[in-house]
Amino acid sequence: MSVGVDIDRLVVLFDDGGVPYSPTAILARIDNIQEVMAVIASAPGKVLITGGYVILERPNAGIVLSTNARFYAIVKPLYDELRPDCWAWSWTDLKLTSPQMGREAMYKMSLKHFILQCTSSESRNPFVEYAVQYAVAAAYATFDDNKKDALQKLLLKGFDITILGGNDFYSYRNEIESRGLPLTPESLSSIPPFSSITLNSSNGEKENSKPEVAKTGLGSSAAMTTAVVAALLNYLGVVDLEVYGGAHHEENLDVVHIISQMAHCIAQGKVGSGFDVSSAVYGSHKYVRFSPEVISSAQNAIRVLPLEEVIADVLKGKWDHERTKFSLPPLMNLLLGEPGTGGSSTPSMVGAVKNWQKSNPQKSSETWKQLSDANTTLEAQLNLLSKLAQENWETYKSVIYNCSMCQSEKWIEQVSEAISLEIVKTLIGARDAMLNIRFLMREMGKAAGIPIEPESQTQLLDATMNVPGVLLAGVPGAGGFDAVFAVTLGDSGNNLTKAWSAHNVLALLVREDPRGVSIENSDPRINQISSGVSSVRIE
Template sequence: MAMTMAAAVAVLSLVPISLFLPPTILRFSGIASAPGKVLMTGGYLVLERPNAGIVLSTNARFYAILKPLYDQLESDTEWMDLKVNSPQMSRETTYKMSLKDFRLDESRNPFVEYAVQYSIAAAYATLDKNKKNELHKVLLRGMEITILGCNDFYSYRNQIEGRGLPLTPESLASLPPFTSITFNAEESNVKSCKPEVAKTGLGSSAAMTTAVVAALLNYLGVVDLSHGSLNQKSEHLDFVHMIAQTAHCIAQGKVGSGFDVSSAVYGSHRYVRFSPNVISSAQETVSTTPLEEVIGEVLRGKWDHERTKFSLPPLMNLILGEPGSGGSSTPSMVGAVKKWQKSDPQKSQETWNKLSEANSALEAQLNLLSKLAADQWDSYKAVIDSCSRFKSEKWIEKFCEASHLEIVKALLGARDVMLSIRCHMRQMGEAAGIPIEPESQTQLLDVTMNTEGVLLAGVPGAGGFDAVFAVTLSDSSTNLTKVWNLHNVLALLVREDPSGVSLETDDPRAK
């Protein structure tokens, strides 16, 4: 079912924002988590409306654990003590935050800092005077936020090899949850240096920002993510989305497409971006305007992004392989593509149109397969189970019944479209002078798609040297894991999980 934010926000803008609030505000502590993402289609195109992208959320999640610093208020002041812990990076940062203008005394991690500032400003923007006084007292107790990311967000090849273990999912699973992160060594050549932390491309900053915003807004009573009807919960998720999206854009210094934050909030779906001007008030200098007024304007803005329900067809599995290249810089690659668009508008538009058509065709093939599964389950299951044991060139010869052939043709159609998408993405990269699908990734993806039971494979999102993705049939993922191991590629533990942001009842470290 398609859902546009325009209609929902149009209604919400007519209602006082305070009606979002549950009866009681302020909880003693809270834990929220948000998933990582894989953008299957829509890389680069999703930056421009009305192009769509298919984004899958994953079982790899970021957690924000929030609690007050002090048991009780000891003195009345206009400054709040804030402590942010990142155990995986062995970092602990302390701040002083002004409760007059929400200014921090220093800046270390803009994603966390804007998430905190904007969430608290949103609380002040939505509460009446009495509740603001109560909020103020609670904030004076200080706040401690602990941030944890599942191991799949980062590369642990060095740790696995250092233990003398093979590059297998079993070795990865043997590492303790939330293992300490290895930092890349600094290099003298700034242009070629790798990111500070080797990541796998699952959208750690978006998941972290969303988790922090959700935990804070729920803690402060601005939203209630614990219960309620589907419509009520949707309104609260919309609130989390608006604040997380704004905080993430401002923290990264630009207005991106927002698909990563959207999937962190809502889970897997088909996404069309919001109009950038919806957060223009937050981009402008706010020194003359109180932050709570700025955030109030953002909340009343016309959020017009679209999301349509989508997930992989039944008996299909998302699997990611980390080639050990240390990740890529998405902003610089996006900048190169935009520069190419300006320098060669005709050629770039042709490539853009072909990619858009291919992306839509893949979406249509996958939706068709989901429909065939619903209408002809026995035939569908028989075809998927059989194809999982063979390479794709053998699939068509295994069947003669019309119902089976229809399903096989849809599978082969999806493969052909994915090959077309990869071709156009390579052409874009060559024209823009960036490695969207580098030669090493091309070779790996060709081997991957030639493995028994593999439906399709590609470089997610902006491409580069992040983890590649594949979609396998039935229980054939072990075939691919073995093939990847022969090519020094570590199969990650990530799988699709279509759920978005959620509250957690327990500290994830206790599991």
């Protein structure tokens, strides 16, 4: 387990009715903070750059990049000590806190059936609820009788769970504009980490208010579910994720993956492709989905069998998903831009495409095959670039640098020798593959009657790909009006940031980070607070 600081006692140092404490008082209070045992896990958001829609059907693959936007789950005991009569209890307590939403929900959890009953008036979070149920059931399904005694004692202390989402998961565009600031990454970075998310009130009643959550499409629910599952499984001793690369690390990740997929699918009410959860667990990779029956059969079994037995069967089930190591080639960067046109409903768009497939099977099958081939071509070009970089680093570095300063039609003019020419031709091949993917996605959208790449996005993406140093641009995942992505060469990201700002597009702070789920050493809010303390001058 990780040792962390009780952040709830620390935050008040900077929030005392709007009047900050003196530096001396801050340091004195920090000295008195008690350390508490806690497990803190984080999981990344994602960007699906190829595989939109076709990834729903095996064996079609998609390339999913994990990002530096991370969701955090902090798990610790709710009670420090057990009462003498606790062994007679058949229920334990759970407190779920979401500071950004201003929410704190209380639950009772059955230690026999793992049912959760919300005892407070706050709105419920089904993703966290199922994550808790299935993680605890996994512990019972995994442990022998001796370990179950220790597990029971730990469970009776209750759970205190806090969830935190990085700012990149949410849109703060309105806040930037209300401050009169320019739409730039610098303005975005001025917003404090884990800032509150605005709530709309209904009839002025707080209990009926709903979070006004404008999202950027990074897969917040999958990252949140995975972080909670990982923290709980580590806290309960089912897995040990603290030693990265250990002998059983992959097996531990597989357990986190299975329970996270199960909880996420049940919470959202359907068995999706699962690429978002997979990237939250494993990081960037090429992904082929699992056969949906492994979860749909469990859904049916839950109605008649104890949850502990169902989870045991799921853990032993045939998970035939495929993942192949992948990350962007060297000296290439992922950027995301928020157009400010609002998000899209992925389930409704997927439903429209499925209806089109049923009504026009021949045409849809042809488009499906062409799109899958185009995705494979782009993947092959990017992998070739990684290989060329490894074998000819100095030449590769020089080509990327030269191409980063001009538009794509001038790239070929920058080279003369054979290796340089091969690198440039591969860059152009990747661009052409992306243009083909975009064309096919637009055609599919027109046929299905949905805006997979709306006209406004088309204009933005065309302008983006004309910016010097931009290799690729597209709409991630299911498309629509979410943030667009681009892959830039070298240091050309500044060119794109300025170009997007001129088009009223906010460049986000998101970058590719191939790291998947992990255990953190400290509460992420401590960095924010300690940096504030270190900047205080004591005269």
